[in-house]
Amino acid sequence: MSAQETVFAVAAAGIQVAVVVMGAPYLTGLMRQVRARMEGRAGAGVGQPVRDLRKLFHKEATRPEGTSVVFVAAPLVMLASAVFLAAVIPFVTTVAAVGGVSDLFAVVAVLLLGTVALALAGLDTGTAFGGIGASREVTIVALVEPTILLAIFALSVRVGSSDLADIVAGTLASPAHVLSPASLLAAVAFAVVIIAEAGRLPVDNPSTHLELTMVHEAMVLEYSGRDLAMVELAASMRLALLLGLGVNLFAPWGVATTLAPLALLLGIVMLIVKVALVGVALAVLEVFMAKLRLFRVPELLAGSLLFALLAVAASYFLA
Amino acid sequence: MTLVDVGLALVAGGALAGALVIALIPRHVRPLISGLVTAGVGVGGVLAGVGGLSGAAWTRVAPGLLPLGEARLSVDALSGVFLLLVGAVAIAAGIYGIGYTADAPHHENPAGSRTTQATVPLFVASMLFVPAAASVTTLLVVWELMALTSLVLVLTEHRLRPSVRDAGLWYGGMTHAGLVAIMTGLVVFAADAGGETFEALRAGAADLSPAMRSTVFVLVLIGFGAKAGLVPLHVWLPRAHPEAPSHVSALMSAAMVALGIYGLIRVGFDLLGGGPRWWGLLVLTIGAVSALFGVLQASVATDLKRLLAYSTTENVGLMAIGIGAAGVFAADGNRALAGVLMAAALLHALNHAAFKTVLFLGAGSVLRATGLRDLDALGGLVRRMPLTTALFGIGALGAAALPPGNGFVSEWVLLQGLIHSVSEGVAASPVVAVSIPVAVGVVALTAGLGVATFVKAFGVGFLAQPRSTAAATAIESPMPMRVGMGVAAASCAVLAVAPALVGGSLDRVLNVLPEVRDTAPLADSAVTLRLAGIQGSMSPLLITVGLVLSAVLVAVVVRRLAGSAPRRVVGVWANGGPERNSRQELTATSFAEPLTRVFDDVLRPEHDIDVTPYAESAYLIESVTFRQRVPDRLEAAMYPPLLATVESWGRWSRRLANGRVHRYLAYGFIGLLVALIVVAVTS
């Protein structure tokens, strides 16, 4: 890779970060707006999360007495992991400045790092709700993990690699594979994973006010001001990242395989369009769902595990 | 004179002379000398290991040293990697022991006794000679020495707690059952191969009948599996590791357990030269069950050291998955994949040694500072013991297999090896096609539960508010303990960001095992970990750098955007309630409650609820006591029937021993006659 190409690739990564950071709050706003419209409301507008964030960044930050550096560092870790992933996942182009960072296992593990940081912060406050949230979050994480890795397994069989860039490029090269049973089953499994990891219905209700039903919200009850802004931004970025990951794994059309400016532009537009479409679809589906009892969630996850396992089996036997 | 000579001479000489000196010197200088001697023996091990890894084969024979024959030592790269591992753990544990075994101002530390202090270097030395042994007799002698010295160390605190005696009994029983299995297996092997040196075994292995080879393999699997703590022979781990002094726990859990893995690789792949596919599947299955069972028990454990012991079973299980899968693919002739998986197992052994040392030493610091192992009573240590907390955090990050921790690297290599078991268009055999996805699922669930386990251990044990006065008044450990932990944590960090550095060494190890080597499994590259033969690359260094850069970027942007006004310190929000009470916090038990319920069918926890009403009325409740115990279900299902059988045999055989000397002599005579008749008939 020539020096110029490296510069371009770095710039492309920068563009991805900018698109995800700027776009994520609007995605959250869009999903809330869709939900509001379906409920017959007027809705606060797509830009409401941006207004919320802008305000939160300028509010006073507080720190409960008796908390340690973990409490302060957790939002930073969470946001940094999201920013890192926005740079390395091939959203816009499959050409990367450096190799060895976009392996799907590593991507999932870095995502998990953010979750763990927040869970530790929830425990660090020493409140009952923070602890409950952390406890539930790691339980869900532990049960989601097998599904994720098996889905990755199923996807990687096709191209013989678990590197995201390879998978995306492989799907671009032979689009018919998307309709294979293995791919479809993996897509279903992955959808459940995205819902569980992003804390959406029916696993977690992002707009609940009732502490006893919270998972993600319970861990952030103590945050305020810029710390809360970072957590909220990171949470919307994670949703955007997961949705972007999902669409690029199963419908990568539009992702540039070169660094040509026009291809990059198309990549950006397609990314925004695709993620927005999936986001709207998710929001519409959520209107029809109620939150599952926490102890029914394992059933959902066992089901998704089954799909992932079948996907792997199908990729072995029907290949 | 090579590096190995120097190293092993240092080990043997240092340990013997050191033990003698320690036995003679007064109590107050013993911790320092014992620690230094142990660390010195460890340095010897590291030197010998580096020498072994550099590739040149090294053999020494000392005829007549052992009663039945010669002592034969030989160091190759496979020995080297385990010498390095044991030596490095010993250095950290030795330095740590200087502080840990020192007497507290007002009471005597049982770990400071003459026996214990003199035994530690001997234990380390006997461990170091296990990978260097090159004949059956030598191996069995040092193996037994290792078992005896560790048993003495486990029993250190037997005057304080009766549970120590119980643990010692279990450990002694299991380790000797294991020894019998290894001895039977190797002696049978040696008898058929026509020689007891490893060279003779290697040469004779090919001529053994398949049934004989399999018998030998199963026997050594039982023996080494018992030492490695594989299910169902794991029962001694959660007893002995918590009860031993913590630096000994670290030595046992990080180093000695790895020697079980060493034995399995040495006999299975080197001496026997690999075997049929079902060997691999057997090891893979045992490994998967161990990993899952271990992590499940760890995720609901509340005793910090018991949790770490179960986590050892988990990690050994992961290593066994790698070894088993390597065996399966080696039997199928896919040596590139087998090489990657074997490299994954070895790398995980190194990583596990590094983070488990940190964790056990950290648990020891907590134990010394608070007298507590119970996570339900800990908490808030981050303010009282900041450095210990930070170092424990590094270890926990590694054990949770999260980037940028070191455990993540080896689990990644393991997963890569497993998922490349099939490529498009190549139909795999059904057994592989079923067992490998299940193995991936097990590794994944293990990783997930591992995260839950170590979030609990770190979050409940070290963060939040203290849950007892002992935890609230803890003080940071003395300097040597912090240095010991620091050494281990530093090796965690190095392994985490630059695992590619050990790629060359691992390749030389695989050279010893031609069955599982095609090309160098981890291509040499300083920055990125590239797997040979399969498409897979990951750069822990770049990921770490990327994360740090992102964090800096985020911090700078947030500072520009929001300013850097200090956070107002406020009371904890307790829903309008007046103040926080540490009784509102989640304990380890309540933290693991959702998991306990999800895995209710497997764990079957036992609950006790006592409701105490006021004397005035049965309806007014004064207090509610809730106790939960999660017994080891495998142990409960398998061992009592076994022990009952053994006991009934014992009762029966007492009839044979009625105290008459004549009868005893007659037994000897009959035995001799039978032996003679057997010899006469068979020859």
Add this chain to the structure above:
Amino acid sequence: MLRLLRTMRRVGRIAVPAPPSPDVSSQDSPTAEPLPWSGSLQIRHVDAGSCNGCEIEIGAAFGPVYDAERYGARLVPSPRHADALLVTGPVTRNMADPLRITYEATPAPKRVIALGDCARNCGAFAGAYGVEGPVSDIIPVDVEVPGCPPSPEAIVDALRGLTGR
């Protein structure tokens, strides 16, 4: 699901059209200035001893018809996330301290809305033995919304005065 979808299509949008933005100066309280960085108002609701009449009206204000969320107001589960406290009811003895604690827990800049006659001047409960006093006795109040209970329109107007939308 299909049935629900049909209902949705039949009902369509039920939110009433947004009335023109209220004139801030016409509010009862002179201190009711919008927060800086307006357009977003997170509210923590504190029931300091209300008869739950006001709560029903708050529910209505945030329901689909009046849809207070469209002006950027949102109820949140923790005072740490809040910009404003929405206090209802006369402050009872048991709720006086929690109210103070909640106020303390809210990060600056913050506003307090006393909702309903009880919160303003103890209403029908004035002088009752369990009542500590109106909200303004306990914490500084910025906006008062009269009524027993206040109508959803009045609540929405008060919130709009703070969000500036």
Add this chain to the structure above:
Amino acid sequence: MSAAVSTQLLDVISGAILLTAVLTLWRRDLAAIIRLLAIQGVLIAGLALLLGINEHNTELYLAALGVLILKAIVLPTILRRVLADSGEVRETAPLVNVTSSLLAAAGLTLLAYVLSGPLVALAPSAATRALPVGIAVVLLGFFMLVTRRRALSQVIGFLLLDNGITTTAFLATSGVPLVVELGVSLDVLLVVLVLQIVAARMRMAFGSTDLDGLSGLRD
């Protein structure tokens, strides 16, 4: 239709058949389970049709029509009527909980793949490669038969078993002779009707169709 497209369609249809079978284990709502069974019937009919098109076999068209009428229309209608009569809308307490059922389903499916390996090797083709799906559905049906309490769930398990056998037959031999297929189908219909009567009798006798109630009848 090109070979590649028909192979892909075959894969997708057989995948969907397996999916519906798994979902019947997942759902508790009996009405939803019956709907799944109807969908499965349509899919099996589609499978027969596809095979018929591939092999230009008129008998398979007829079989597809028969399957469609019986499995997608008649049987679900009967079941719906039983459901409406019984008033039990949910499988409340299966002997094995849903999470374990799903994990068991995963194991059974993998087992089916292993078992059918040698069979596929006999005559590898696109159709026989999907054979594990049929066997898996048979096993899942059996599993449901064993672990569910409600009489209606048991009938559904039985039907699942039959669907599995039909699928296997189509995939392995491109359809059993039409006469046999019709005979078996009528048998199934008969069995379902008998079971419906038994279930109604049970409800009259015990007030519910929980089969555990029957254990009181032993001597």
